[in-house]
Amino acid sequence: TQLLEQSPQFLSIQEGENLTVYCNSSSVFSSLQWYRQEPGEGPVLLVTVVTGGEVKKLKRLTFQFGDARKDSSLHITAAQPGDTGLYLCAGAGLPMGPIYNQGGKLIFGQGTELSVKP
Amino acid sequence: NAGVTQTPKFQVLKTGQSMTLQCAQDMNHNSMYWYRQDPGMGLRLIYYSASEGTTDKGEVPNGYNVSRLNKREFSLRLESAAPSQTSVYFCASSVRLAGLNTDTQYFGPGTRLTVL
Numbered sequence: 001t002q003l004l005e006q007s008p009q010f011l012s013i014q015e016g017e018n019l020t021v022y023c024n025s026s027s028v029f030s031s032l033q034w035y036r037q038e039p040g041e042g043p044v045l046l047v048t049v050v051t052g053g054e055v056k057k058l059k060r061l062t063f064q065f066g067d068a069r070k071d072s073s074l075h076i077t078a079a080q081p082g083d084t085g086l087y088l089c090a091g092a093g094l095p096m097g098p099i100y101n102q103g104g105k106l107i108f109g110q111g112t113e114l115s116v117k118p
Numbered sequence: 119n120a121g122v123t124q125t126p127k128f129q130v131l132k133t134g135q136s137m138t139l140q141c142a143q144d145m146n147h148n149s150m151y152w153y154r155q156d157p158g159m160g161l162r163l164i165y166y167s168a169s170e171g172t173t174d175k176g177e178v179p180n181g182y183n184v185s186r187l188n189k190r191e192f193s194l195r196l197e198s199a200a201p202s203q204t205s206v207y208f209c210a211s212s213v214r215l216a217g218l219n220t221d222t223q224y225f226g227p228g229t230r231l232t233v234l
Binding site (some may be wrong): 004006009028030031033040041042044045048050052085088090092106107108109110111 | 140142151159160161162163166176199208209210215218220221222223224225227228
């Protein structure tokens with residue numbers, strides 16, 4: 001059972017379309033991060049959200065943290081082929097369980113593989 | 119700065135063979151991590167080291183051992199490889215974000231391991 005559920009797992013769209021990726025949990029996190037991973041490389045941090053209801057924008061990407069800090073979304077406007085990659089959400093500060101409730105450790109969702117076709 | 123480096127990039131093992139995956143970071147980070155990535159399962163934490171001289175188990179530690187050799191280096195050892203350990207392995211190091219109770223993790227390029 002994934003503590004962080006991402007949906008959809010796969011998304012194939014045409015250039016110029018909009019899309020939203022969701023990251024949901026029944027647990028409260030102190031913060032949530034979004035990473036992007038390109039083929040053959042490690043994930044790279046895009047954003048960290050820490051306050052319930054927080055919205056952050058990174059060019060055409062909009063990230064939102066749910067009011068209850070249990071979920072997050074990533075919205076991409078006018079997607080481009082360069083947006084293609086694996087998007088991973090990761091939660092920090094999980095209040096239950098000994099592994100993830102301290103400091104820098106993160107729990108990752110299973111990822112959303114995005115393909116944007118020209 | 120090279121960031122986080124991993125060797126080797128690719129490896130094929132036979133069942134029962136052993137090997138060590140090497141990781142080094144030049145960012146003076148205290149915390150380091152080993153993950154495995156399998157299709158549809160995201161990244162799962164194998165072991166982590168909060169500081170030089172300390173290591174702790176993560177979510178999936180069985181079949182692995184680690185050594186935090188010094189502040190820069192954190193190695194992962196498979197004593198007797200099994201086909202279930204076929205995966206992509208990522209090393210990461212982290213630094214605390216200013217004013218927040220969370221870290222930014224910096225990942226290496228990964229090691230693609232196949233166990234036959």
